[in-house]
Amino acid sequence: MVRAMEQYLRSGIPSTPFCPGCGHGILLGLVLRSIHALGIDMREMLFVSGIGCAAWIPSPHFNADTLHTTHGRAIAFATGAKLYNPKLRVMVISGDGDLSSIGGNHLIHAARRxxxxxxxxxxxxxxxxxxGQVAPTTPQGFTTSTTPLGNPERPFDLCKLVEAAGGRYVARYSVTQPLALMESIKKSLSFKGFSFIEVLSPCVTQFGSKNLLESAPKIMEWAMEKCIPREEAEGLSREELEEKIITGEWGDVEDSTD
Ligand SMILES: Cc1ncc(C[n+]2csc(CCOP(=O)(O)OP(=O)(O)O)c2C)c(N)n1
Ligand SMILES: [Mg+2]
Known part of the structure; x- marks a missing residue:
């Protein structure tokens, strides 16, 4: 990965380090479009990431200040930067493993505070x-390199976790819902308080290849079928909901914009 990044940086070719079919590139574009749509000067922004594929979204691609920190500690670094310069709009972009596994404690306490x-x-x-090791977000039954017989554990519902910890604006969208996701990113950019957006960003190479979702169209179709808006979920039974991922917003965004 590091060698690939070095080659990319030297080549001057405008590309990303993401595998073909990875959702992280869509998210990268949507963050930039959201900032542009709101007319925010990049000098007001600081992007902080941990370690993992997702941590390469802001750095080195964004023409802005970025902190590419240690695994799981993005929120701790971001907290320090925000306390030092409260005028900065500080955005943390990182992976599910980084933020909810090794960095899980920072996540819940930043939400609480x-x-x-x-x-x-x-x-x-x-x-x-x-x-492709199992993460606390891997759905039960799915195959990973460390759960070849299927993940026996239940995953976190990250939005419920952050909301329960005190998160003020909490949302979940998939990269297959780009317009809704962009609106959500715009809301979080204008929001004062702890905001958390979980973005379902399918991985063909590690997750898909082990779960019969081995091409970009297949895994994107799977994500589209799996995601269900909050309003539609209300009519479904508990069993039906177990197969689905509920998308939408939670929290009190209307009350807390700048
Ligand atoms: C302290 C420490 N432990 C473990 C690792 C190895 N490590 C690097 S990235 C990573 C997982 C990243 O997963 P995630 O945050 O979900 O990002 P993804 O690559 O899936 O986008 C791990 C375990 C590390 N770099 N540092
Ligand atoms: Mg991940």
Missing amino acids: DIDLKVICANNMIYGMTG
């Missing part, structure tokens, strides 16, 4: 960069 951070979790349901 209502620190004014915009946290975007690119959830590919796996440790993508290190070979």
Whole structure:
């Protein structure tokens, strides 16, 4: 990965380090479009990421200040930066493993403290960069390199977790819902308080290849079928809901914009 990044940086070719079919590139574009749509000067922004494929979304691609920190500690670094310079709009963009596994404690306590951070979790349901190990977000029954017989454990519902910890604006969208996701990113950018967006960003290489979703169209179709808006979910039974991922917004965004 590091060698690939070095080659890319030297080549001057405008591309990304993401595998073909990875959702992280869509998210990258939507964050930039959201900032542009709101007319925010990049000098007002600081992007902080941890370690993993998702952590490469802001750095080195964004023409802005970026902190590419240690695994799981993005929120801790972001908290320090925000306290030092409260005028900065601080956005954390990192993976599900980084933010909810090794960094899970920072996540819940930043939500509890209502620190004014915009946290975007690119959830590919796996440790993508290190070979596809099971993560606390891997759905039950799915195959990973460390659960060849299927994941026996239940995953976190990250939005419920962050909302329960005190997150003020909480949302979940898939990269297959780009317009709704962009509106959500725009809301979080204008929001004062702890905001958290979980972005379902399918991984073909590690998650898909082990679960019969081995091409970009297949895994994107799977994500589209799996995601269901909150309003539609209300009519479904508990069993039916177990197969689905509910998308939408939670929290009190209307009351807290700048
Ligand atoms: C302290 C420490 N532990 C473990 C690792 C190895 N490691 C690097 S990235 C990663 C997982 C990243 O997964 P995620 O945050 O979901 O990002 P993805 O690659 O899936 O986008 C792990 C375990 C590390 N770099 N540092
Ligand atoms: Mg991941």
